[in-house]
Amino acid sequence: MVTTEAVLVQQEWHARAQAALESVPDPEIPIVSLWDLGMVYELTPLQETGIHAELLPTFSGCPALDTIRTSAEEALYKAGFSPVEVVFNLRYPYTSDRITERGRANLRAWGITPPDADANVLVAESLDFLDAIECPRCSSRQTQMRSPFGPALCRSLHFCFSCNNAFEAFKPIC
Numbered sequence: 001m002v003t004t005e006a007v008l009v010q011q012e013w014h015a016r017a018q019a020a021l022e023s024v025p026d027p028e029i030p031i032v033s034l035w036d037l038g039m040v041y042e043l044t045p046l047q048e049t050g051i052h053a054e055l056l057p058t059f060s061g062c063p064a065l066d067t068i069r070t071s072a073e074e075a076l077y078k079a080g081f082s083p084v085e086v087v088f089n090l091r092y093p094y095t096s097d098r099i100t101e102r103g104r105a106n107l108r109a110w111g112i113t114p115p116d117a118d119a120n121v122l123v124a125e126s127l128d129f130l131d132a133i134e135c136p137r138c139s140s141r142q143t144q145m146r147s148p149f150g151p152a153l154c155r156s157l158h159f160c161f162s163c164n165n166a167f168e169a170f171k172p173i174c
Helices: 004-022 063-077 099-108
Strands: 040-046 050-055 082-089 143-147 157-159 165-170
Touching: 004 050, 004 063, 004 099, 063 082, 063 157, 143 165
Parallel strands: 050 082
Antiparallel strands: 040 050, 143 157, 157 165
16 A cells, blocks of 8 residues: 655656756757657666666767766755766657757757657658747748758757748757
8 A cells, every 4th residue: 555655755856867868958959858859768666775777869870869868867966866877778669759948949049940749640741840840039931951960869959931031940850
């Protein structure tokens, strides 16, 4: 039987872990946290005061994985967890629909268009859906993808014909 006290302890434990991971910025897009990118797959208690955190990499070949792991470990230690294990879960794929609403808003504020909610369905068919995505600066859809390859594997390059600005988009990943 689970007591109310045990539930409260579990909720506090989870809230503390979440807050720690919300404080860790993505190294390539520092306006958004690991939590808001949806990279946190599972958090489980480890021994009496420790934590085991499984993260989903946005791309398995991401060059920032070591930095992400180290930053997550440091944040969890600072939050009072010990021991800390942070591993990348490669069994389950990351999907961009895991990005939180706050994460989507932060991406827009940074000048990166987040993926549309239905983009994951379209990604398997072709990349044509990446044309006419919303510009994060002026909200126009008079846009065109200029390159499916941006400064990071998870982003593409676009141009807005309404405000004449180039911008990046976070690729839908399904």
